[in-house]
Amino acid sequence: MTTAPLELTDRARELLRAREVRVTQPRLRVLAELIGAAEALSHLEVQRRLEQAPAAEPIDRVTLYRVLEWLVDIDLAHRVSGPDRVFRYSARSGGHVLHGHFRCASCQRMFCLEEAPGMDRLIGAMLPAGFTGEQVELTVSGRCGHCAAAGAGGTA
Ligand SMILES: [Zn+2]
Numbered sequence: 762m763t764t765a766p767l768e769l770t771d772r773a774r775e776l777l778r779a780r781e782v783r784v785t786q787p788r789l790r791v792l793a794e795l796i797g798a799a800e801a802l803s804h805l806e807v808q809r810r811l812e813q814a815p816a817a818e819p820i821d822r823v824t825l826y827r828v829l830e831w832l833v834d835i836d837l838a839h840r841v842s843g844p845d846r847v848f849r850y851s852a853r854s855g856g857h858v859l860h861g862h863f864r865c866a867s868c869q870r871m872f873c874l875e876e877a878p879g880m881d882r883l884i885g886a887m888l889p890a891g892f893t894g895e896q897v898e899l900t901v902s903g904r905c906g907h908c909a910a911a912g913a914g915g916t917a
């Protein structure tokens with residue numbers, strides 16, 4: 762039993778098959794969970810979500826960690842670390858188009874922002890002459906839609 766709805770599992774299976782990698786239950790479960798999530802998820806959040814369904818089998822922490830890192834390696838996911846230094850994973854390939862992240866100061870969730878094609882040019886314009894940027898981490902903090910709607914003061 763997986764916790765993710767069937768179409769997410771199907772989508773995950775397609776993505777894995779397209780990479781010609783072995784489709785295993787943990788890989789399928791973890792990827793489907795990431796695809797279905799609105800925000801980037803920590804290790805622990807993925808584990809909780811996978812195990813919250815009544816019939817769900819527990820997932821081994823080490824297996825989970827390996828699957829998450831493996832998904833990053835084959836570029837089916839990327840990871841981002843927040844101010845708490847906890848890695849969060851999102852089912853979006855990392856390398857190609859630069860995108861920033863949004864961290865909600867109230868609920869601490871971290872969201873991938875839309876890709877911004879002009880952003881690399883903008884960053885390039887900020888670099889001193891002769892410098893080459895290789896990686897950019899851009900994080901906007903504030904309140905997510907949910908917390909902003911819940912009103913000032915927040916739930917933290
Ligand atoms: Zn929030």
Ligand SMILES: [Zn+2]
Nearest residue numbers: 841851873874
């Ligand atoms: Zn992201």
